[in-house]
Amino acid sequence: MANPDSASFQFGFDENDQVFTLGGSMRPKETSEISACLESLRACAMRATGMFYVNVRRLLQSNNVAFNGMASVLLEVCRERPDVNITITMSSVVGWTPRKFRSLQRKIPRINVVEYDKDFYPGQAFVEDSSFVSVLRRQTTMTWRHEKHILPRHGIGEGMKIADICCGIGDFAILLFKEFNPTYVVALDHAKSSLEYARKMAKEFDVTGVEYVYGDAAEMLLPNGEFDFVTCRHSLQVFDRPERILSELLRICKPGGRVYVSNEKNSHCLGEPRSESIQWTYNEVAKLWKHFNMDIEIGPKSRRLLLDAGFVDIRMESFMVTNLDGDPEEFAEVVRTWRQMFAESMARERGDDEAFIEKFKKGFDDHIFAALHPKGYAGWPIWVASGRKPL
Amino acid sequence: MTDTQNNSLPEDGYDLLLEFDLDTKVLDDQWDYCDYMSSYVARMVSHNRADPFMFSNLLSATLNELFETVYRTRKEAGQFRFQILRKGSIDRITMLVPCAADEQQFYIKTAEELGTADASEKYLDLLFSDEGFDRRVGLFELAISYKAAVSADAVEDRAVRLTVDLALEPETD
Structure with missing residues (x-):
């Protein structure tokens, strides 16, 4: 794998948001080698009003020469422009930055240092809850029955370099590894509890070809054009800006390679008997996610999103996970977890009253009833889509 | 850069991961080698850490400070x-x-100051x-920011041997 740490550095200023962005690797011998960057930082900060942001989320490396240069400029700005507030946004993914920039904050308490990805994604607290791990595992088991047959139609083959972005607990990456014999799999996620679980599981199953990395899907440190096949499952729906993720998926994909996404349209979950109550609840699920700036209805929009992101040769299909696929109790267990997450966590956080929450729960209970009923049918539809990165 | 693994002497139960020799003249002439060597070594020995990217990023940062100090x-x-041993x-x-x-x-006194x-x-x-830049900062950074154990010993009157022990991620079971 090419090493992203060896890239040279870039800088730029967004006047509109007053954000000075630094990226790449800054390891000069003398400060004079980065004088253009430092001059620009000084000039932009000096003419700022109110809040001035320094974005170092993609500054993969900086030596002490560069850091001292940046700090000197910011100290000068603090002295000369007491009316300007400086906020440095860093990423917890870039390991060196919290150590160094916290030192800067100790030196100049007026400088605010924040980890950008701590609270970035609207549903992050819900999906990174470690209690969510069990439902992720069960969902993968249920969807894999379908996807292992679907994936070859979307271009996956043996001997590929694969990236599984937003890998969750990493079980899909292991299944890919076993089924399609790739040369290498990188599985990335932003939930440390999920990654911890993934590593334990890989160790338990003696899988050594999957590299689990902590990262932000919207600003990955993976190199450009590296992977033959990139997967991102059930994740565009938890981001408020899915187009940003897609542009990163496109970036890391090799020209000619394919990006595969799967998403839901929760309002199309169905069941018999008690279909009306089930329908009502899942329509409310869609509204609830929208309240938290997430789109659980994104599945059928995948084609448009892939085209807008610059992919070609879009392939798209859907499948229905049902209570008849395997053990109906498995399906019921997933719905129980949704009930807990959507009704007990998210609806309460939105401030819904007890009457609403009871009615909301009833639809999940009826979905479980349908799944376990000897003559019942319960379904959860998934849309998969893939696009090719142009040569 | 030459691989001299055959000459390695594992110590205190450490496994040797990677070793090389370099003519000091080359190191004197090539500032960019600090970056290249730290990035390369970090990536080469990080693949079996729990989070290879995070580990590599931290190790590269620490190695680079050491190489720059030596430069x-x-x-x-x-x-x-x-x-590099593990x-x-x-x-x-x-x-x-x-x-x-x-x-x-310089090395021995700086190592003493760290304590x-x-x-x-x-x-x-x-x-x-x-x-102006003080070249002690790299060693201080390793000791303070990365909690590294840093020691320096004279090797007769011809060299100094610098030893840095780093724990960049928690021990896993």
């Missing part, structure tokens, strides 16, 4: 030797730097110094 050392003609969660970096007595003393009560304050002073 700024007035070196004698000879071979600079680098080793025991559990600890990565041990050793560097043998051919240099005269005054440069040996003093005001080392953290000194680190911040060095890091934010407006009186």
